[in-house]
Amino acid sequence: MTLSLTYHLQVVNFLAAMLLLIAFAMLSQRRIVGLVTLFAWQGAALSLSTAIVAWSTDQHHLYYSAALTLILKVIAMPWYFYRLVKKLDVDRDVEPMINIPTTMLIGIALVIFAFNLALPISEMSGTVTRSTLGIAMASVLLAFLMMITRSKAIPQVIGFLAMENGLFFAATSATYGMPLVVELGVALDVLVGVFVLGIFFFQIRETFDSLDLKHMEKLKEK
Amino acid sequence: MNESLLSQMPELVNLAWMGVLCWIGLGFAALFLQKSRGLLSLVFPLGTLVALAMAGLGLAGLLLPASAVVLPIGLPDLPMHLRLDALSGFFLLLLGGAAFGVTLYAWGYFKDLAAGPLALILLWYHLFLAGMSLVLLADDAYAFMVAWEVMALSSYFLVTTDHDQPAIRSAGFLYLLIAHVGAVALLLCYGVLQGGEVANAGAYTFAYMRHAEMTPFWASAAFLLALFGFGAKAGLVPMHVWLPEAHPAAPSPVSALMSGVMLKTAIYGLLRVTFDLLNVQLAWWGTLALTLGLVTALYGVIFAAVQSDMKRLLAWSSIENIGVLLAGFGLTLIFYTDGKGALAALTLTAMLYHALNHAFFKGLLFTGAGSVLHATGERNMDRLGGLMAAMPWTAWLTLMGALAIAGLPPLNGFVSEWLLLQAFLLTPGLSHSYLNMVIPVAAAAVALAAALAAYVMVKFFGVTFLGAARSPAVSHAHEAGWRERLGMLWLAAGCVLLGLFPVQVIDALAPVVRLLTGQTLVNGGNWLMLAPVDAERASYGPLVFFAVVLVTLLLVFLWVRKAYHGRVRRSDPWDCGYPEQDARMQDSAEGFGQPIRLIFSSFMRVERDTPDPFDRQPKYRGDSRDKLWVLLYQPIADLAAWLSEQAGRLQHGRIQWYLIYSFATLIFLLVFVTR
Numbered sequence: 032m033t034l035s036l037t038y039h040l041q042v043v044n045f046l047a048a049m050l051l052l053i054a055f056a057m058l059s060q061r062r063i064v065g066l067v068t069l070f071a072w073q074g075a076a077l078s079l080s081t082a083i084v085a086w087s088t089d090q091h092h093l094y095y096s097a098a099l100t101l102i103l104k105v106i107a108m109p110w111y112f113y114r115l116v117k118k119l120d121v122d123r124d125v126e127p128m129i130n131i132p133t134t135m136l137i138g139i140a141l142v143i144f145a146f147n148l149a150l151p152i153s154e155m156s157g158t159v160t161r162s163t164l165g166i167a168m169a170s171v172l173l174a175f176l177m178m179i180t181r182s183k184a185i186p187q188v189i190g191f192l193a194m195e196n197g198l199f200f201a202a203t204s205a206t207y208g209m210p211l212v213v214e215l216g217v218a219l220d221v222l223v224g225v226f227v228l229g230i231f232f233f234q235i236r237e238t239f240d241s242l243d244l245k246h247m248e249k250l251k252e253k
Numbered sequence: 254m255n256e257s258l259l260s261q262m263p264e265l266v267n268l269a270w271m272g273v274l275c276w277i278g279l280g281f282a283a284l285f286l287q288k289s290r291g292l293l294s295l296v297f298p299l300g301t302l303v304a305l306a307m308a309g310l311g312l313a314g315l316l317l318p319a320s321a322v323v324l325p326i327g328l329p330d331l332p333m334h335l336r337l338d339a340l341s342g343f344f345l346l347l348l349g350g351a352a353f354g355v356t357l358y359a360w361g362y363f364k365d366l367a368a369g370p371l372a373l374i375l376l377w378y379h380l381f382l383a384g385m386s387l388v389l390l391a392d393d394a395y396a397f398m399v400a401w402e403v404m405a406l407s408s409y410f411l412v413t414t415d416h417d418q419p420a421i422r423s424a425g426f427l428y429l430l431i432a433h434v435g436a437v438a439l440l441l442c443y444g445v446l447q448g449g450e451v452a453n454a455g456a457y458t459f460a461y462m463r464h465a466e467m468t469p470f471w472a473s474a475a476f477l478l479a480l481f482g483f484g485a486k487a488g489l490v491p492m493h494v495w496l497p498e499a500h501p502a503a504p505s506p507v508s509a510l511m512s513g514v515m516l517k518t519a520i521y522g523l524l525r526v527t528f529d530l531l532n533v534q535l536a537w538w539g540t541l542a543l544t545l546g547l548v549t550a551l552y553g554v555i556f557a558a559v560q561s562d563m564k565r566l567l568a569w570s571s572i573e574n575i576g577v578l579l580a581g582f583g584l585t586l587i588f589y590t591d592g593k594g595a596l597a598a599l600t601l602t603a604m605l606y607h608a609l610n611h612a613f614f615k616g617l618l619f620t621g622a623g624s625v626l627h628a629t630g631e632r633n634m635d636r637l638g639g640l641m642a643a644m645p646w647t648a649w650l651t652l653m654g655a656l657a658i659a660g661l662p663p664l665n666g667f668v669s670e671w672l673l674l675q676a677f678l679l680t681p682g683l684s685h686s687y688l689n690m691v692i693p694v695a696a697a698a699v700a701l702a703a704a705l706a707a708y709v710m711v712k713f714f715g716v717t718f719l720g721a722a723r724s725p726a727v728s729h730a731h732e733a734g735w736r737e738r739l740g741m742l743w744l745a746a747g748c749v750l751l752g753l754f755p756v757q758v759i760d761a762l763a764p765v766v767r768l769l770t771g772q773t774l775v776n777g778g779n780w781l782m783l784a785p786v787d788a789e790r791a792s793y794g795p796l797v798f799f800a801v802v803l804v805t806l807l808l809v810f811l812w813v814r815k816a817y818h819g820r821v822r823r824s825d826p827w828d829c830g831y832p833e834q835d836a837r838m839q840d841s842a843e844g845f846g847q848p849i850r851l852i853f854s855s856f857m858r859v860e861r862d863t864p865d866p867f868d869r870q871p872k873y874r875g876d877s878r879d880k881l882w883v884l885l886y887q888p889i890a891d892l893a894a895w896l897s898e899q900a901g902r903l904q905h906g907r908i909q910w911y912l913i914y915s916f917a918t919l920i921f922l923l924v925f926v927t928r
Contacts, residue, residue, distance in 0.1 A: 147927075148923055172920075175915075179909050179912045179913055179916060244908045244909075
């Protein structure tokens with residue numbers, strides 16, 4: 032039992048590392064289609080790790096969470112985004128506001144900060160997966176950083192969803208997930224949010240002939 | 254009425270809140286009856302009946318023992334407590350009495366309005382009345398604040414009835430702003446009074462606050478907050494700025510109610526908090542209130558003297574009267590804390606009497622001004638004049654109000670001001686030698702305010718109703734309808750009766766005075782003669798006075814008729830140039846106020862455009878503005894604008910910057926949490 036637990040833990044830790052790696056990859060990815068693929072992979076890693084935690088600790092409601100993640104974040108949303116990108120015809124290289132090496136350096140600083148931050152919290156937690164809390168927080172901060180450095184609308188929404196991934200992972204690692212009702216609610220919120228934002232993309236492009244958010248500065252009150 | 258009959262009667266307070274419900278019901282019924290004009294015109298008459306019932310209940314509440322009820326409405330665990338005691342009863346009587354006349358008047362005043370706007374006015378008007386009576390009945394802080402806000406908001410909507418005019422919108426905004434600043438102070442005051450007891454759900458009731466122990470520091474904090482909060486509603490200088498803006502903006506019956514009744518709810522609140530809810534009273538509160546009251550009274554009357562707009566003049570005059578009331582309140586506190594119960598009772602009686610009088614004569618003056626406005630479409634007195642011939646009823650009734658407010662016997666204004674001056678003249682009995690020397694000066698200030706108030710009324714009545722017409726609008730003027738006249742007649746009758754029977758009125762006031770000061774005013778005279786202190790010192794018999802006035806008038810009239818008109822008169826053909834006289838040669842409102850403006854020019858900012866002597870079409874414009882506006886409000890407004898401009902710099906319009914704000918806050922909080 033102990034042996035299998037450590038073995039499972041190794042897999043979870045590996046997946047957590049993948050999560051962080053994908054977060055960095057997203058920071059450096061210039062193309063939107065690539066970003067969507069990375070987002071799907073991140074969702075897959077999240078779903079798998081949740082399922083393993085569920086199996087090793089007999090938390091049945093986590094199976095539902097894993098399934099929900101799989102359906103929403105690995106299949107439905109990436110598919111929707113691929114369609115959106117094709118329809119809006121926006122898959123070009125996007126120049127980030129800060130150049131990529133600098134962004135990566137800031138990202139590393141954020142990871143160190145997140146690990147320091149997680150140390151006292153994870154000591155209080157009683158879960159087997161508590162060591163991954165730092166990674167979860169790091170991926171939240173990195174996703175936030177991605178939202179800040181991108182000027183196009185779709186990468187920002189993907190950044191927002193990646194942040195949600197990180198939060199979800201933090202919840203699983205610190206307390207074996209939130210109650211199912213909460214998770215269902217969050218999932219529904221995310222789903223609705225993505226659809227609303229999808230509609231906004233069309234509106235923004237219609238108004239400004241572009242999805243570049245810097246045009247929205249004109250909306251500022253003089 | 255014997256004991257068994259009393260016990261069979263339903264509790265008065267239950268009847269009172271049913272009356273409030275009737276008003277609310279009438280208001281909402283009006284909203285749904287817009288289709289039927291006939292039913293809609295029934296709402297005001299029904300409202301007058303409720304007002305009359307409320308006045309009766311108020312009188313009963315004044316004379317019978319207090320009754321209380323807990324209503325099962327409100328937030329969970331926060332039921333509404335209502336209570337009708339002598340103090341609430343007195344103010345309810347004031348409300349019902351004034352509201353009866355004003356509602357009768359409003360019935361006629363609004364009769365030509367289209368169904369939609371009329372329904373809205375009916376809704377807010379009745380909610381306003383209901384809110385004011387709930388303020389008087391409330392027996393817990395929660396019910397009080399809810400009622401207070403209902404009153405403030407409904408009156409805001411009434412003030413902005415003609416909201417298509419920008420000036421009226423900004424007047425309404427100013428009113429709403431000051432009302433809310435005041436309400437916040439009241440909320441804090443109740444917070445202090447209940448001692449910050451969050452856990453104890455019963456601590457918000459007045460019953461709890463009455464017994465709460467208070468250190469002098471916290472009691473002073475509560476008093477100052479109450480003075481600020483209620484002062485903002487009453488129009489205490491320097492929170493008075495909304496009054497001269499809101500009163501001209503509101504329809505006249507609404508101005509009459511706001512000035513006559515709503516300002517009194519603030520006085521009620523101040524009395525309730527200071528004498529009923531607080532267990533300790535300090536002498537310096539009285540000095541503070543007295544000083545502020547005198548400043549307000551003088552400030553108000555000086556500005557009233559230089560106004561040309563009728564309703565603005567009346568609004569400033571309301572400020573003056575509130576100042577007098579507050580000075581009376583301060584003097585009551587001084588006597589009370591000095592252990593001079595009998596003198597405190599005298600001052601409080603004078604103050605309550607004046608509050609009641611002001612409700613009647615100011616209601617009468619505002620309705621009279623409303624009739625003039627309705628008939629001519631003019632508020633500016635410099636374009637009125639000579640209305641006595643066209644509108645005799647309005648003119649004579651307004652004259653009654655003007656004489657009453659000017660403090661001429663035998664009308665009601667004289668009694669209360671005379672009583673108040675009696676109280677001021679008795680201060681040498683105080684144990685503070687310093688106050689002893691200063692208060693005679695205060696008495697002089699009150700006398701000055703009263704004299705100037707008479708001057709203001711000469712101006713108001715003389716320029717508006719006497720002389721010759723100053724503009725063509727006046728020549729089309731018509732007399733007010735019978736409903737308006739009836740309403741004004743009621744208010745004028747109030748002024749006369751309150752003036753002729755002071756002894757009886759003072760007897761009726763005794764329960765309130767006993768409730769607050771523990772003593773009552775003992776009349777040293779008989780049923781005809783009022784002698785507040787001692788028959789030797791001073792006494793006043795209004796009926797005797799009235800009889801003498803009547804007889805003198807009659808004799809003079811007969812003599813003039815007989816001796817003067819009886820003989821043949823001859824006059825010169827050229828008449829010393831007088832045939833050339835026209836309406837422009839009369840003294841104007843502006844000119845009448847000129848001496849006061851010159852004497853007190855340091856209080857105001859005068860803007861004048863004097864025309865060039867060679868101008869073919871000379872135009873003159875003069876405007877006397879409140880200096881406090883520039884000295885106090887403008888800096889505050891500028892500061893607020895500057896701060897919002899600084900805060901506006903945060904707005905870049907770039908979503909990335911907004912994200913960075915969130916990100917920085919997140920990082921900061923995370924660092925903070927792990928500390």
